[in-house]
Amino acid sequence: MNRGDNIFVAGHAGLVGSAIVRRLRALGFDRLLLRPRHDVDLMNASAVLKLFEDERPDYVFFAAARVGGIMANQMYPADFIRENLLVQLSIIDAAFATHVKKLLFLGSSCVYPRLSEQPIREEALMTGALEPTNEAYAVAKLAGIVTCQSFNRQHGTRYISVMPTNLYGEHDNFDRAAGHVLPALMRRFHDAKVAGDQHVVVWGSGAPRREFLHVDDLADAVVHLMQVWGEPDAAGSVVGGPDALNEIVNVGYGDDISIRELAAVLQETVGYEGAVRWDTSQPDGTPRKWLDSSRLRATGWTPSIGLREGIARTYAWFLEHHHSARLGDS
Secondary structure: OOOOOOEEEEOOOOHHHHHHHHHHHHOOOOOEEOOOOOOOOOOOHHHHHHHHHHHOOOEEEEOOOOOOOHHHHHHOHHHHHHHHHHHHHHHHHHHHHOOOOEEEEEOOHHHOOOOOOOOEOHHHOOOOOOOHHHHHHHHHHHHHHHHHHHHHHHHOOOEEEEEEOEEEOOOOEOOOOOOOHHHHHHHHHHHHHHHOOOEEEEEOOOOOEEOEEEHHHHHHHHHHHHHHOOOEOOOOOEOOOOOHHHOOEEEOOOOOEEHHHHHHHHHHHHOOOOEEEEEOOOOOOOOEEOEOOHHHHOOOOOOOOOHHHHHHHHHHHHHHHOOOOEOOOO
């Protein structure tokens, strides 16, 4: 990318999109195409095509998606698969029609089989059954990956797909029920502290292990990958190999933690002194999700934000913005 290129960040107001915008601006990219949801419905193929025809983006960071935790995925599976499929087809079709130079599609670690060997390598894709609690969302993301690869193979496009691990950070969804586990628990502990509650109920056993990456590290990684993945290095070799554009790339932190351990860190950070009760009648989800990010590390990238530091930064942001943050009404 050059600083004179037009760059469209789809989903720029969300957790991932806003971090990508921050990173691009920090690097001096200021020709960013940012359109709020009320201006352009990304599920409307005609509206998206018109946007692309009018603005002619050179590069696309595809971070727009309907996302949520276990409860949201169980309550609204039809919405998760339908909305994500519509957005994906609208944007990828428009990118192809207007000859976008390169597109980076944000997938998810939930695309991997529920019982994948740990850490999960990219080769595990579609080798086993998905986790039932987020199957609809995972199938939509799988369709996005295959769509990008299919356009590459048939039309010679340059679309790449990256699989981030569990993310957290500023601009997250702190809804107690619909948010992902880290921000949702942070909100529950905060509300319990303010209300003086004696205990907080957490779903599941606390045994599952998850890997968490601060969203600013993800943004740094995807901007890096847009620049180097599938491009020639100093020696003339293609970064990622000759078929790099059709190889997905994991983006992880490199270590994981149990949900019980995570709850303890969050409780300590928030300063909540009550008890934690585990509701084992509720599902745990996938037993473990820990990504093998050696493919990404081989390009020279490493994360820089530790989990405790990232959680402290996220809670500080929440305290400053909790009146305008996404809290939901759960």
